[in-house]
Amino acid sequence: MNQSENPGNVAGATPDDDPRLFPRVTAYRSRSGDLRPGQQRNWQEHWPTYGRNVADELVDQQALFGRSAPLIVEIGSGTGTSTAAMAAAEPDIDVIAVEVYQLGLAQLLGSILREGLENVRMVRGDGVDVLTNMIAPASLTGVRVFFPDPWPKARHHKRRLLQSATFELIASRLRPGGVLHVATDHVDYAEWIGPTGDAEPALERLDAATDAGHVPFSLERPVTKFEGKGLLQERVINEFLWRRRE
Numbered sequence: 001m002n003q004s005e006n007p008g009n010v011a012g013a014t015p016d017d018d019p020r021l022f023p024r025v026t027a028y029r030s031r032s033g034d035l036r037p038g039q040q041r042n043w044q045e046h047w048p049t050y051g052r053n054v055a056d057e058l059v060d061q062q063a064l065f066g067r068s069a070p071l072i073v074e075i076g077s078g079t080g081t082s083t084a085a086m087a088a089a090e091p092d093i094d095v096i097a098v099e100v101y102q103l104g105l106a107q108l109l110g111s112i113l114r115e116g117l118e119n120v121r122m123v124r125g126d127g128v129d130v131l132t133n134m135i136a137p138a139s140l141t142g143v144r145v146f147f148p149d150p151w152p153k154a155r156h157h158k159r160r161l162l163q164s165a166t167f168e169l170i171a172s173r174l175r176p177g178g179v180l181h182v183a184t185d186h187v188d189y190a191e192w193i194g195p196t197g198d199a200e201p202a203l204e205r206l207d208a209a210t211d212a213g214h215v216p217f218s219l220e221r222p223v224t225k226f227e228g229k230g231l232l233q234e235r236v237i238n239e240f241l242w243r244r245r246e
């Protein structure tokens with residue numbers, strides 16, 4: 001993707017600069033925050049290399065990473081703790097982290113620079129928009145969704161990321177044999193996610209405990225600060241795997 005072809009992709013752009021960066025739902029605004037001066041400098045200097053704003057242009061993996069490798073998209077990467085650790089553990093896999101939260105992307109950018117990670121790129125935008133408009137059908141080896149916002153109130157369930165339509169979209173972007181990996185510590189959302197994913201005809205459920213050998217990438221997640229709080233409260237982590245049918 002050429003920077004000049006994407007005028008909205010301005011280093012340091014805020015949602016006020018590009019209405020498309022406003023998420024469909026409003027929860028993220030509470031997570032907005034100013035970048036520290038060092039993060040601001042990194043953003044100005046390195047975001048054009050490692051990041052893109054969502055756009056109506058398919059990602060060219062060869063141009064983005066300078067190689068051809070299995071590709072995973074992570075939706076809602078937060079501060080990127082899992083993203084960076086998992087990418088470091090699997091240098092032969094390319095990862096695109098999608099997030100709407102600029103401070104989180106700035107933290108991941110810091111990890112990329114500190115750790116010299118060559119296999120992570122970022123897209124700022126709504127994951128549904130990014131999958132729809134930037135990811136070619138049947139091109140992904142994996143999709144990761146870790147601890148999506150649960151939207152616990154019934155009147156907000158329509159805002160949940162993992163709806164039937166999102167499973168259908170994810171299935172269409174996975175290559176046959178590609179795997180969707182979801183983790184949540186929210187019991188009610190887990191009870192929604194399981195049957196909703198199972199109802200997607202292009203996906204077949206794998207058993208997270210016994211089928212790891214059938215997954216073309218590692219399932220090992222570090223315990224993030226966010227997840228750590230859940231474990232302290234003795235909340236159960238539910239892991240889900242679905243494979244795109246051949």
Ligand SMILES: C[S@@+](CC[C@H](N)C(=O)[O-])C[C@H]1O[C@@H](n2cnc3c(N)ncnc32)[C@H](O)[C@@H]1O
Nearest residue numbers: 076077078099100101126127146147149224226
């Ligand atoms: C509860 S946090 C979990 C972050 C991270 N995955 C972790 O495990 O620590 C959920 C994240 O998903 C992001 N998010 C929610 N909906 C999204 C969407 N439609 N597209 C991209 N990111 C989204 C939020 O901004 C937030 O950072």
